[in-house]
Amino acid sequence: MTPAGSGGPEQIARKRIDEALSAAGWILQDRDQMDVQAARGVAVREFRLAPGHGYADYMLFVDGKAVGVLEAKPAGHTLIGVEPQAERYAQGLPRELSPPVRPLPFLYLSTGEITRFTNLLDPDPRSRHVFQVHRPETIAEWLLAETLADWVRGGAQHRTAAEPAVVGMPYTDKPSSLRARLRHMPPAESPGLWPNQSRALANLEQSLRDDRPRALIQMATGSGKTLLAVASIYRLIKLGGARRVLFLVDRGNLGEQAEDEFAAYRAPDDARKFTELYTVQRLASNTIAASAKVVICTIQRMYSILKGEPDLPPDAEEGSQFGPAGQLPKEPVPVVYNAAISPEYFDVIFIDECHRSIYSLWRQVLEYFDAYLVGLTATPAAHTFGFFHQNLVMEYTHEQAVADGVNVDFQVYRIRTRITEQGSTIEASEQPVLGIRDRRTRKLRWEAPDEDVTYAPDDLDRNVVARDQIRLIVRTFKEKLFTEIFPGRTEVPKTLIFAKDDSHAEDIVEIIREEFGRGNDFCQKITYRTTGKKPADLIQEFRISYHPRIAVTVDMVATGTDIRPVEIVAFMRAVQSRVLFEQMKGRGVRVIDADELKGVTPDAQAKTHFVIVDCVGLTETGLSDTQPLERKRHVSFKALLEHVAAGGTDPDMLSSLASRLARLGRQCSPDDEHLIREKSGGISLAAINHAIVDALDPDSQADAARKAFDLADDAEPTAAQMKAAADALLKQAVAPLATRPTLRTLLEDLKRKFEQIIDEVSKDSLLEAGHSEEARQKARTLVTSFEQWIAGHRDEIDALQVFYSQPYGRRLRFTDIKALAEAIKAPPRSWTPDLLWRAYEILERDKVRGASGKRLLTDIVSLVRFAIHRQDELVPYADRVRERFGQWLGQQAGQGRHFTAEQARWLDMIRDHLATSVEIDTDDFSYTPFAEAGGLGRARDVFGDTLRPLLNELNEVLAA
Known part of the structure; x- marks a missing residue:
């Protein structure tokens, strides 16, 4: 890079780099004012190297010794291609200087906006993106690390202070990096773990040995993800030398559960418990103890810490990630450098329940840290796979967990009522007065209706409370409980009911108490608006005590919360999210010891299965990915x-x-x-x-x-x-x-x-009450097959991943579309855009345009977007591009931007190219029709410096 005194982008980059170095604790010096003893970390500008090696933009000194270089480039400059230059500088330190390690091990490339880092102490040095240059004390700690040879021999347990490596010694006699130590960890031994946990532990450690920065562990609810994480963290600290590990949750009560798991874990090679060996801190304030090896924290609190806030109210940690949109910021969280919690503060971050929709909002919090990211979930969404770079190190399904005795299977019991499915009409002539309740205060007033009031099913319990609808469901549940749902039982099994909102939960609790003729302790509401007792205390009572028998919640107990005695999960609310539905179902799958179950449900012999009581038709909507193993209930x-x-x-x-x-x-x-x-x-x-x-x-x-x-x-x-x-x-x-x-x-x-056999009894007042099999493969038509195939492969095919997750900075490529076309055409499907278009035209003629036209390969884009309900109409892709182009031209004219006749001709060619190829770049100007019009050179003459921004804009606007 040119000297700092020059103007333009270089000077701007230098200014930003100087600010970043200063924030990270480095003292900036010019070469002619050099005093490398002035501070622990000194960055010398324009440092002269040995003859033939030039000048290093910044030479980094720690404790008076050269340790690394930083090569600066202007904003927008790609950095990977600069790596050889930085490596040459690292080898060019003058011979008269005596660095701790030669060549210099720490190499940084930066534009002031983007920084990449290479650690030559790693076994296979590979540059990686870091938020900012590491602090001098961090680098000093790395240089004082045990040599790899001594670490492998176990010397780390016997030395009080490591010595700097000797210049010229072999790789294994240089300070060991985290990646080097991870590569030499002994094979995993996992006594006390289930086989699925042992496999996951071995697979995760192999991923870390391979230096995969992100890993995803998908294991069925109740199959021991948290215990697996604790076992892994123990090995990472003891055998991998991890300095600190962050266990990240998104809700306070999940942090409490994780803390209990750490406290209960006994080291396999030591008689002591984890918390007796290492300090585990669950953050209840914004202060991290210096002694903490494991920090348990909500992502909300970590964001608060990074912002430098003195504290975070505890109730701010209890909000569900699936709650109303207003509970979370809508724009990406702005994260800035925090010297107190630097990016290298944690070596590994475990993200519990990582399926949540946190990445668009909280992604920067995760990517702030220079750490391995390990995701734990039972229900990954499409964007989850993308975030973890498709590195699924363990997949353990509910079906496998049932077979292994780690989960119990489930049955579905369906309760249907007329009002639930059809709504109702309150006739003014039959209702002299109508009750109207204030949503906020629940105060009731009475008014005479002047016209009939008709409401739809969607209005129930939000705009209209039909108390008889709730009562009929509750009464039917009570009548069928001991004859059909759990025949032969006399005690109400532990039941968890999901309501629409706090007000709906209130109504359900009141009616359950009335219909069962029981007191307050029989049925309790557990929501964020519960007062008097902490929700965590109510959950604990529900978990270990006889009362309450029934808990009504909205979504506080929907995800992550471990309540093993639950044998019934009832849905009195609709759920739009497949992931949330699977998590709610997961509250019932956990296994429990027979004696422990009898402690809260005396007449239960064993938890052999759980029952989903579906009052709203959720199990028939196709939301569920998990199917019960039981598929032939009426076969003996x-x-x-x-x-x-x-x-x-x-x-x-x-x-x-x-x-x-x-x-x-x-x-x-x-x-x-x-x-x-x-x-x-x-x-x-x-x-x-x-x-x-x-x-x-x-x-x-x-x-x-x-x-x-x-x-x-x-x-x-x-x-x-x-x-x-x-x-x-x-x-x-x-x-x-x-x-x-x-x-x-x-x-x-x-x-x-x-077993014992019980006669079944039906109620005439219901449209239907009985055992229901989850809907599967209801239709064999081409359209449903195509949509099911898309849903089933959305995590495997790049184009579908873009359609579903729309990752930042990632656009569809023509190669993606071509690969998708080949996939759907492959036997046994043999689908083509023409065939699919005709099928949709037959089914939804009023929503399909251009059915008689010739199909283009890019029409697959329109087909997929329509199939996943991202577009209300199925329109040929080329038509959509032309419509957007016309709108764009109108916007430009409205802003006072006009194009010459020649520019208009070029814009038409660009539009047509996008219609057939999805994307455009300057390389495309070498081909027809651009080449005949003069190619890239002429395009630059026509549009000048606006060509590149124009192409980027049209790619975004027309091909979006």
Whole structure:
């Protein structure tokens, strides 16, 4: 870069870099005023290097020793291509100087806006983006780190202070970096963890060894994500030398749960607990203890800390990320450098419940830190995969968790009422006075209606409270509870009901108490507006005490909260978010010891499953990704066993069999399990069940097909190959049952031992009340198949990821569209834009335009946007581009911007190119029709310096 005295972008960049260095604790000096002992960290401008190496823009000194260089470039300059220049400077330190490490290990490239950092102490040095240059004391700490050789030998446990490495020593005798130590961590040993947790721990550590900056762990609710994180953090601190770890939550009560998990964890190689070995601090104020190795904090409080605020009110940490939009800032959070909490303060950040919609709002808080990011979730959304760079290190589904005994399966019980589905009309002639309640104060007044009042289902419990609708649902629930929902029970199982809002919850609680004839302690409201007791205390009572039997909430208990005794999850509110719905369902999946369950529900023998009571049709909307294993509820257990005995491999029959076996396994005593092993040839019931679930997994079937037919790893098996492989896998999985009649008989006898038969009774006052199977594959039409395929592949195909998540700075490319077209055309689908367009035209003629026209490849953009409801009309992509172009021209004219005839011709060509190619760049000016008009050179003559901004603008406006 040119000297600082020159004008223009270079000088602006230098000014910003100087400010950044100063904020990070560096003293700035010119070469002729150099005094490297003046402070712990000194940055010398225009430092002269050894002959042939030139001048370093900034030479960085710590404790009087040269440690690194910073190469400055003007804003907008790409930095990766500058890396060789910085490396040359690092090797060019004059021989008479004695740095701690040679070549200089710490290399920075910066424009004042963007900074990249390379640590040559890493095993495979790779530059990475950092928020700002690290502080001098941080670099001093890195240089005093144990050498890698001593670290591997265990020397870190015996030395009180590390010594600087000797110049010229081998790599392993230089100070060890975090990445070097992680690469040499011993293999994970995980006594006390479930097998799925052990796999996740090993996979995560492999990701860290590979220096993947972000990793996503997707594990079913209740399968032990927090315990896995604690085990991983223990190893990262002890064996990886991590200085500090941040465990980030988005709600205060989840932080309390995490703190309990750390306190309960006992180190596998030490008799002491985690909190006896390392300081764990859950932040209740904005002050971080210097001794803290693990900090548990909400993202709201961390933002407050970074802003330099003295404190954050505790109630500001309790708001749900799924609440009303007003609870969170709508614009991206402006994060600036904070010297007290520098970007390198944490080495690793675990983000609990990372599926939440936090990235557009809080992303900068996460990316402020120069740390590995590890996401934990049961329900990732499309943008979650994108944020974690598609690095899914563990996937453990609800179905797998049920098979392994880590989750319980669920059933759906549907309650439908006329008003719920159709609304109602209050006739003025039949209602002399009408109750009107103030939303805020709930004060009731009475007025005479002057006309009929008609309301729709969506108005219920928001604009209209139909008390009989709530009462009918509650009464039906009570009547069916001990005959159909949990036959034979006498105690109301722990029940969690989701209401629309606090006022709706209030109405539900009042009516439940009336209909059950019970007192206040029987049914409680747990929302953010609950007073008298902290919501966390109410949740704890619900978790461990006999009362309350029923808790009504809005979304405070929707996500993350662990209440294992819950056996019924009831929905009296609609949910638009698939992720939130899955999280709400997840409150019921957790397993619990039989004795612990009896402590709060005395007549419960074991938690074999939970029931979703669906009062609003949620399970029929297609929101759910998780399907119950039970798919043939009306097929007897004996018939399912006979099906496999006769050689049957119907997937739905085997899925139901797996569900029944999982439930049976949770009721079996050790003696029962011993009998099963005797009859099965030594195979446990859990192993049989796991094999069936694994054989039903499409990924397992695809792998088996590739192996059986000798296909390449990335090859897509044909439908016939998949069927053959699936049949073989399923036959092998059920072989212990199919070939052993005595085992089948034993299982039937055991099941009968745990059951009693109850007659079912129906109520005429309901449209429908009974067991309901979740809707699946309701329609086989082309349109529904296409939309299901899009939803199923939205995390795998780049173009669909852009459609769903629209990441900042990422536009559709023509190559993305071409790849998507090839994917939908591939067998067995063989779909084309023409075929799909005609199908939509038949179904929704009034919303489809251009059905008779010729389809372009870019029409896939319109098809996908219409399919995922991002556009109300299906319009040819070229038409949409032309419409936007016309609007854009009108806006330009309105702003006083006019184009010459030649500019207009070029704009028309650019418009037409975007219509067929989705994007445009200056490279496209080498091809027809631009080349015939003079190419890039002529375009620059016509538009001057505005060409590049113009192209960027048209890319955004026309191709958006």
